[in-house]
Amino acid sequence: MTISIVRLYHDLMGTYGDQGNAEVLIHRAKARGLDCELVEVTPHMPVPTSGDIYLIGGGEDGPQTASLRMLQKDGGLSVAIDRGASLFAVCAGFQIIGRQLPNPDGGMIEGLGLLDAITIVDESPRSVGELVIEPSQPELPVFTGFENHQGLTELGPEVRPLGKVSSGIGNGFDGLEGAWQGNIIATYMHGPALARNPELADVVLKGVVGELTPYDDDFANELARERRATLATK
Amino acid sequence: MSKSLRLGVASAVGEIAGVASKALGRGRGESIRGQALLAIDPQAIKKLASGRDIVLVSGTNGKTTTTANLARVLADGTDEDVSTSVYGANMRSGIAAALAAKPRNRYVVLEVDELYLPQMYDLMQPKVIVLLNLSRDQLHRTGEVRKVAQLWHDHFTRDDVTLVIDRDDPFLEYAVANAGHVLRVTFGGRRHPDAATCPNCSELLDWTAGDYQCSCGLGSKLATVRGERSLSGPARNAVLVIEAARLMGAVVPVETAAKLTANPPDRVADNIVAGRLVHTRLAKNPESWRTSLAQVSAPNVILAVNARGIDGKDTSWLWDVDYRCLQGKQVICVSERRRDVAYRISVQGIVPQVVSSFEQAVALFDDQPIDAVASYTAFQDLAAQQMGLNVRTGGRT
Numbered sequence: 001m002t003i004s005i006v007r008l009y010h011d012l013m014g015t016y017g018d019q020g021n022a023e024v025l026i027h028r029a030k031a032r033g034l035d036c037e038l039v040e041v042t043p044h045m046p047v048p049t050s051g052d053i054y055l056i057g058g059g060e061d062g063p064q065t066a067s068l069r070m071l072q073k074d075g076g077l078s079v080a081i082d083r084g085a086s087l088f089a090v091c092a093g094f095q096i097i098g099r100q101l102p103n104p105d106g107g108m109i110e111g112l113g114l115l116d117a118i119t120i121v122d123e124s125p126r127s128v129g130e131l132v133i134e135p136s137q138p139e140l141p142v143f144t145g146f147e148n149h150q151g152l153t154e155l156g157p158e159v160r161p162l163g164k165v166s167s168g169i170g171n172g173f174d175g176l177e178g179a180w181q182g183n184i185i186a187t188y189m190h191g192p193a194l195a196r197n198p199e200l201a202d203v204v205l206k207g208v209v210g211e212l213t214p215y216d217d218d219f220a221n222e223l224a225r226e227r228r229a230t231l232a233t234k
Numbered sequence: 235m236s237k238s239l240r241l242g243v244a245s246a247v248g249e250i251a252g253v254a255s256k257a258l259g260r261g262r263g264e265s266i267r268g269q270a271l272l273a274i275d276p277q278a279i280k281k282l283a284s285g286r287d288i289v290l291v292s293g294t295n296g297k298t299t300t301t302a303n304l305a306r307v308l309a310d311g312t313d314e315d316v317s318t319s320v321y322g323a324n325m326r327s328g329i330a331a332a333l334a335a336k337p338r339n340r341y342v343v344l345e346v347d348e349l350y351l352p353q354m355y356d357l358m359q360p361k362v363i364v365l366l367n368l369s370r371d372q373l374h375r376t377g378e379v380r381k382v383a384q385l386w387h388d389h390f391t392r393d394d395v396t397l398v399i400d401r402d403d404p405f406l407e408y409a410v411a412n413a414g415h416v417l418r419v420t421f422g423g424r425r426h427p428d429a430a431t432c433p434n435c436s437e438l439l440d441w442t443a444g445d446y447q448c449s450c451g452l453g454s455k456l457a458t459v460r461g462e463r464s465l466s467g468p469a470r471n472a473v474l475v476i477e478a479a480r481l482m483g484a485v486v487p488v489e490t491a492a493k494l495t496a497n498p499p500d501r502v503a504d505n506i507v508a509g510r511l512v513h514t515r516l517a518k519n520p521e522s523w524r525t526s527l528a529q530v531s532a533p534n535v536i537l538a539v540n541a542r543g544i545d546g547k548d549t550s551w552l553w554d555v556d557y558r559c560l561q562g563k564q565v566i567c568v569s570e571r572r573r574d575v576a577y578r579i580s581v582q583g584i585v586p587q588v589v590s591s592f593e594q595a596v597a598l599f600d601d602q603p604i605d606a607v608a609s610y611t612a613f614q615d616l617a618a619q620q621m622g623l624n625v626r627t628g629g630r631t
Contacts, residue, residue, distance in 0.1 A: 009430075011430040012430045012431060014554070015370065015373070015378065015379075015428070016373065016548065016550050016551075017548075017550025017551050017552070017553040017554050018550070019553065019554070020550070020553030020554075020578070020581075023553070023581050023582075024581065027581045043430070043438050044438075060378040060379070060380050060381075061378070061380075061436075062380060062431045062432070062433070062436030063430060063431045063436070065436055066430075066431050066436055066437065066438060104436070128374050128547075129374070129547070130547075146374075146547070146548040146549075146550060148373055148374060148548060190548060190550045191548075191549075191550055192550055192553055195553065195574075195577060195578070195581075217577075217580075219573070219576050219577040219580040220577050222573050222576070222577070222588070223573040223574060223576070223577045226573045227573075
């Protein structure tokens with residue numbers, strides 16, 4: 001099988017380096033002998049419905065709204081998720097897949113509704129800095145990333161978080177970070193998140209191929225270990 | 235104490251503090267000199283700027299070099315001494331120190347940090363502001379590129395200054411949309427990596443013709459100066475320098491531009507590390523890393539990245555740079571975020587070595603030439619080390 005990885009609008013939603021998540025997934029899949037193809041979706045291109053993993057990153061307010069409008073009009077991402085494809089969404093990408101989010105011009109706008117979550121903006125200062133979380137799944141290690149966002153995201157009752165915040169802000173509600181609903185994982189962690197947390201990259205790959213053969217990438221492991229150790233001492 | 239006496243005392247105390255700081259090996263003294271000055275007279279910048287002919291230079295990349303070049307061209311073209319910034323000191327204290335250094339000089343050319351520019355514009359009433367470019371840099375501090383453009387857009391609404399801009403940058407075009415006097419320079423258009431959408435209306439910009447267009451009209455104002463499309467970033471900035479100098483009344487010979495594009499000493503340094511020459515370039519954001527990597531020619535390469543305040547605390551941008559030009563070279567990653575760099579380049583098929591210092595890296599190379607690309611504080615730490623100082627620059631990680 002060839003894993004089809006669909007990177008959505010990275011010109012618009014790549015302000016914080018999240019396009020690296022695609023490179024990490026491909027690198028880790030190929031190391032296991034799995035074939036991958038990267039499908040770049042640029043503005044006004046139809047979103048393919050046959051992809052296995054969809055990636056959307058963080059972006060600024062204007063590009064975020066433009067991406068949301070295009071995804072709503074296209075409808076392909078929703079079709080893909082309905083048929084069981086995986087989605088990994090970061091920051092502004094996390095916000096637009098929820099039910100509602102702030103309109104940069106005031107008020108609220110409808111999101112894609114793929115995730116039961118609502119993002120609001122209050123008077124809090126922008127959440128900027130290193131983020132450390134304890135994952136909800138006990139078999140996973142501590143995750144680290146760098147957050148840089150204005151909105152605060154409240155999860156609906158059916159959605160579990162990606163983890164609990166041990167340092168940083170995360171979603172800004174109940175000390176939680178990110179979201180995990182079926183094949184959708186969302187987070188405020190940049191880094192990119194899958195580069196700094198190879199175990200999370202494998203969670204995303206397992207969602208498509210099932211069990212993975214072990215793979216020790218010294219460069220990835222050393223980075224993850226160094227970040228976890230450095231941030232644990234702060 | 236009278237106002238002028240207070241300023242005089244402030245300047246004298248600042249001078250003593252600056253000399254003391256320099257003697258103690260704490261940088262070049264401008265910052266501490268300016269801090270002392272402002273502590274005694276908070277109005278020092280406004281007072282020292284009063285009645286002088288001032289040019290401010292701002293933008294993401296090229297500020298320090300452009301400021302130095304403009305000061306030189308203005309001095310040559312007016313036969314007057316020009317006060318100017320020293321070594322990129324571009325916030326309040328550095329600006330105060332530069333103004334105080336030779337307060338009788340009529341002409342002043344100052345580098346200004348992007349976020350401080352509106353405040354400095356109000357305080358100093360410059361005649362000309364040169365805006366070079368806006369792209370991603372220190373996002374932990376600025377939040378978003380377009381937030382800076384918005385800040386400028388909201389502030390440049392008067393007609394008491396002429397803004398000189400590279401209009402091929404849509405963020406700059408938006409920044410000056412409400413300004414009274416704008417001198418637009420074009421180089422025939424070029425795709426901006428961070429401007430997929432319009433800074434004004436958020437619609438997708440149309441880049442199909444190699445230049446941007448938007449249905450809201452952004453970009454439709456004609457440029458009055460046209461440079462060649464093939465010019466490099468420093469060469470484009472040199473064109474802006476000449477236009478700004480002419481606006482200030484300087485006589486600028488036509489051959490000046492060619493003389494302005496040499497490597498600036500504070501961005502490129504030949505360091506001696508453990509007896510080996512290490513040709514080092516400072517690169518601080520995706521745009522300047524792309525430029526610096528394209529200039530790497532040696533077979534041995536050191537990549538040095540920190541993530542202290544001035545470097546940008548988030549290293550995610552490393553993944554926005556293509557390192558494949560380093561394939562086939564021996565690459566060693568050093569400094570505090572060496573593991574971030576090592577993993578990123580390993581995914582592009584480059585297998586680096588990872589050590590903690592330049593000295594350790596140099597010991598691993600063969601005797602062929604060594605190039606280095608270093609983030610802001612890694613570059614400064616190395617420069618300080620060359621002067622025999624053991625300092626850690628640029629704030630906390």
